Amino acid sequence: MAQVDLRHWRLGLVGFGNVGQAFGRLLLEAEAELRERHGMTVAIGLLATGPGGTVTAADGAPPGGGIDLRAALRGEIVDERPSGRAGALAAIPDAPIDALVEMSWFDPVAGQPATSHVRAGFARGAHAITTNKGPLAFHGPELRAEATERRLGLRYEATLMACLPVLALRESAVPVGTINAFEATPNSTTSFVLDMMAAGHGRGDAVAEAKRLGIAEADPSFDLDGWDAAVKAAILAQCLLGRDVRLADVERTGLDAVPDGEPAAAAAAGCRVRLVARGSAAGPVRVAPERVPAAGLLGGGQGTSQALAIETGLAGRLEICLVEPRIEQTAYAVLMDLVALNRDVSSGRIRPPQG
């Protein structure tokens, strides 16, 4: 297969926790395939970690150069700039990067500092990939407009229901016509808790077990009160329906609204209770607990699976389900975004990398 010339991408990794390190390992693993199948080479021009501070590549991150990813994965990269938020933000304007990969923590109040990172990247001409829901849930429409204005890409596959390829599906499977509605079970912690309750456990026991297994956070309210599902619903509404919906616009009902006996009663009726997100072309985007058939898409998933159905104008109803997602798959979604950026450069939609 004929290929275009190799195109070099200098990446800035902001955040190097579980997802960031998994992405780093994946980049090393995929190096040959990125080059041979997609015509891309990659080097790390900036690495911002919590404990290690922020480092920029002294050599400008040419092909084969840049920050030593293997050493970083061994924890051997030392601080060269003040660490913390100001460190990354201060380093971005002068760092040798073509795309910023924003993987820092999610702040549910304002979407910061992630949004500032993305904007600082845009200002110096860097495309953005974010695994962080904050920038989209709080400022998605403005960031999209700014990216379009600057001919830059803004990719966020990992924010859309772990790594269900929602963005990829919308672009390649629905290239023409509209998406009229979606329904989804975007939060797996609540599915786990509801299934434990259906099996006869008390609510408190179910939540404690979810914490013990690492499925729920130490403070589980972000999941149980529907905030996580609402954030995802806002991003789905932006991406699939093209609507300007923010977190504050989503009507949100949490698990408090589910009576103790309801999950077991639903099970006896061949159903499950799920925290369901729904949106359509007009009207409110909603997150609320619902009884759904155990044999259908929304109630059929096992364990921590996540499901999405879209109703299209021309292609009928499409259902997709990701089974038991793991951290490696979030990192894989970042890699999908990177390949998509390279494709969009080829088609002239966004500007080429300068590396």
Place this chain on the structure above:
Amino acid sequence: MAQVDLRHWRLGLVGFGNVGQAFGRLLLEAEAELRERHGMTVAIGLLATGPGGTVTAADGAPPGGGIDLRAALRGEIVDERPSGRAGALAAIPDAPIDALVEMSWFDPVAGQPATSHVRAGFARGAHAITTNKGPLAFHGPELRAEATERRLGLRYEATLMACLPVLALRESAVPVGTINAFEATPNSTTSFVLDMMAAGHGRGDAVAEAKRLGIAEADPSFDLDGWDAAVKAAILAQCLLGRDVRLADVERTGLDAVPDGEPAAAAAAGCRVRLVARGSAAGPVRVAPERVPAAGLLGGGQGTSQALAIETGLAGRLEICLVEPRIEQTAYAVLMDLVALNRDVSSGRIRPPQG
């Protein structure tokens, strides 16, 4: 969003039955969106119908010209060449076409004349889109090699389980890493018959009802004996696993192997019987009736739904289901292929249209 210059595609439509006419209507409906969103204009340079014979565009099918699709949909295009197989085949070499859309009937014995149509198109530099499973099931690897050699595209989204976006998913959702295995329920007629049997109907009654509803053909053996599922399994193995698997290589067991009482017994055990296709990186590709959980992907679909699961090396297990596909969605798959051809021209993978 900046766009590349408009690119003009002259299409040859071979076959203008239900799918071909649905595609024609879709082209008219999508005209503005193809131009504005994807930078494409389209005209018809060749139209081969059964009753109307084969017509080529006298004006060379420039933008805004070519064969009048609206008139053709009204049945007003008259024969200008000898009709039938030789007609289309003889017309292709001199027709003004950049892509051949092969939608003629499926011959389960040799994959002809569809394969000859595709090859004749290749010989004159035309990309190929086929809704016809014959060329792939019988000659897929050779046709792919010839397309690659000539820098031409060969797209076949509609052959892969109606219009589940299998090809699109493989390309955009699994851009790196391998697919290790698939399982699918690619034949909806057998699902319908098995569910009727589970509900207490006799086998003969179930088949008769499927015929009455137009779900089964007058001769239902192609579905019931597993041939249709085996054809699709071969194409799935080629597309997803990159294996050279032909129809003759697929191990095939039909509904004859299902005892009369088995669907009802399965239902009583919380299961359904489905004709399941399975393949992996090595070993036989198989089609056979199986008991599958009614709450899972393969047994969970309603009515004539079709489901597919792929096990990827890096992205986990991905499940996808198309609910109650209709003829318009097969036509939509052709449109997806056309947009994908245009995208692959942009990325330099295949040669540009000459129109």
